[in-house]
Amino acid sequence: MYEQVKPIAGVFLDMEEDLKREFETRIAETSTLAYRVAFAVLRNSEDAEDVAQEAFAKAYRRFSQLRDRDRFRAWLVRMTWRMAIDRTRSERRRTARETAANLTPTGAPSPVQSVIERERAEKLWQAIDTLPEKLRIVIVMAGIEEHDLREVATLLRLPEGTVKSRLFLARQRLKELLQ
Amino acid sequence: MNEKDSIDHELRDLLSVDPLPGFDERVRARVRRERKVFSWNFRWISAAAAIVAVIIAAVLVFRPQRASKPEVAVMASGAVPPSPIVEPKPRPKLPAAHHHRVTQAVRAEPQLIIAANEASAMRRLLSGEITELPPLFQPDVKNLQTRETVVEPLPPPAPVIINPAELPLPVAQ
Numbered sequence: 001m002y003e004q005v006k007p008i009a010g011v012f013l014d015m016e017e018d019l020k021r022e023f024e025t026r027i028a029e030t031s032t033l034a035y036r037v038a039f040a041v042l043r044n045s046e047d048a049e050d051v052a053q054e055a056f057a058k059a060y061r062r063f064s065q066l067r068d069r070d071r072f073r074a075w076l077v078r079m080t081w082r083m084a085i086d087r088t089r090s091e092r093r094r095t096a097r098e099t100a101a102n103l104t105p106t107g108a109p110s111p112v113q114s115v116i117e118r119e120r121a122e123k124l125w126q127a128i129d130t131l132p133e134k135l136r137i138v139i140v141m142a143g144i145e146e147h148d149l150r151e152v153a154t155l156l157r158l159p160e161g162t163v164k165s166r167l168f169l170a171r172q173r174l175k176e177l178l179q
Numbered sequence: 180m181n182e183k184d185s186i187d188h189e190l191r192d193l194l195s196v197d198p199l200p201g202f203d204e205r206v207r208a209r210v211r212r213e214r215k216v217f218s219w220n221f222r223w224i225s226a227a228a229a230i231v232a233v234i235i236a237a238v239l240v241f242r243p244q245r246a247s248k249p250e251v252a253v254m255a256s257g258a259v260p261p262s263p264i265v266e267p268k269p270r271p272k273l274p275a276a277h278h279h280r281v282t283q284a285v286r287a288e289p290q291l292i293i294a295a296n297e298a299s300a301m302r303r304l305l306s307g308e309i310t311e312l313p314p315l316f317q318p319d320v321k322n323l324q325t326r327e328t329v330v331e332p333l334p335p336p337a338p339v340i341i342n343p344a345e346l347p348l349p350v351a352q
Contacts, residue, residue: 008290023210031206035198049198049205056206057213124189174186 023063026072026156027056033073033078033145040140041084043125051087074155080139128178131170138163139170 034055038048059066059076066072128136141152148168153160303309 024207027206027210031203032198035202036194036196039196040194045196045199049202052198052202053206053209057209060210060213120189121193124193128190139190140194143187143194145195146191171186175203178186 002028004139012168018097019063022067022077023060026063026069029069030073030076031056037077038084038142040123040128040144041081041088048084055083055162067156070154074157077141077155080158087131124174124177127174130177131173135173137168138166139174142167148164 031052032084034052035048038051038055039045042048044050058079059072062075063072103130128139129138137156138152138158141147141155142149147155149160149163152158152167153163156163158166300309
C-alpha cells in the first residue's frame with residue numbers, strides 16, 4: 001500500500017515545491033513594485049512595508065489562480081493599492097508622516113538646495129493627494145518604474161484609451177496645482 | 180524640457196523609493212508564516228469536512244424507517260383488481276379549529292375512480308354470483324392449430340454481373 005501511495009504523494013510534493021519556487025521568483029520580481037505602490041499612498045516606509053507584506057501573504061493564498069506573471073503583477077498592484085487606501089482611511093488621525101525628502105535619495109546637496117527640493121516634493125505629494133483616486137492611481141502607476149501606457153492599462157485592467165485620457169487629465173491638474 | 184516632462188521626471192524621482200535592506204527576506208518570512216497558518220487551516224477544514232461526512236452517512240444508514248404508505252392499486256379497464264373495493268366510510272366531523280388541517284391530510288390521499296358498471300361486475304365476481312366467465316374470456320386452446328415448420332434449403336445466389344458503363348464520347352467539332 002505504502003509503495004503505491006508514495007509516488008502519488010511525491011507528485012503532490014513536487015507540485016508544492018514548484019509553487020514555492022515560482023512564488024519566490026514572483027517575490028524577487030515584484031517586491032519593490034508592491035512597496036512603491038504602498039508608499040505612494042501611505043508615505044511611510046514602515047506602513048508601506050507592512051501593507052506590501054500583507055499583500056504578498058494574500059497573494060500566496062491565491063497563488064494557484066495567479067500563476068501567470070502578468071496576472072500576478074496586476075493583481076498584486078491592485079490589491080496593494082486597495083489595502084494601502086484602506087489603511088489610510090483607518091489611520092486618518094495619524095498625521096506623523098515621514099517627509100518626502102527624508103526618503104528621497106539625493107546625493108549630497110547643499111542645505112539651501114535640500115530645503116528647496118524638500119518643499120517641492122511636499123507640494124507634489126499634496127497635489128497628488130488632491131487628485132481623485134482614479135486619476136491618482138494612473139499617474140502613480142505611470143511614475144513607478146516608468147510604466148508605459150500599455151503596461152499601466154494591463155496593471156489596472158483598463159482600456160489604453162481610458163488610461164491615456166486619465167493620465168492627461170491628471171497631468172493637467174498637477175500642473176495647475178503646482179503653479 | 181517641457182513642463183509635462185518635468186512633472187513626469189519629478190514624479191519618477193518621488194516614487195522611486197526603495198524599501199529598507201532585507202525587505203525581501205521579511206516578505207519571505209511573512210509568507211512562510213502564512214504557509215503554516217494556511218496548511219493548518221487546510222487540515223482543520225479537511226478534518227471538519229470528514230467528520231460532517233461521517234455524521235451524514237451515519238444518519239442516512241441508521242435513520243428509522245418510516246411506516247410505508249398503503250399502496251394504491253391502479254386498475255386498468257378489464258383487469259382483475261387485486262383487492263376488494265371498500266366503500267369510503269363517512270368522515271367524523273371534527274371541531275372547527277382542526278378542520279383545515281384534517282381536510283388537507285385527506286386530500287393528500289389519491290382517490291380511486293372506477294366506473295359503476297365495472298365496480299358492480301367485480302362485486303358480483305368476488306361474491307361468487309358469477310361462476311362462469313363469458314366465452315370471450317375463455318379461449319379454446321385445444322382447437323388451436325399451428326402450422327408445421329418446414330425447413331427448405333435456400334437456392335444458391337445468382338452471380339452478380341455488372342456491365343461496364345458506357346459514356347457517350349463528345350463529338351469533335
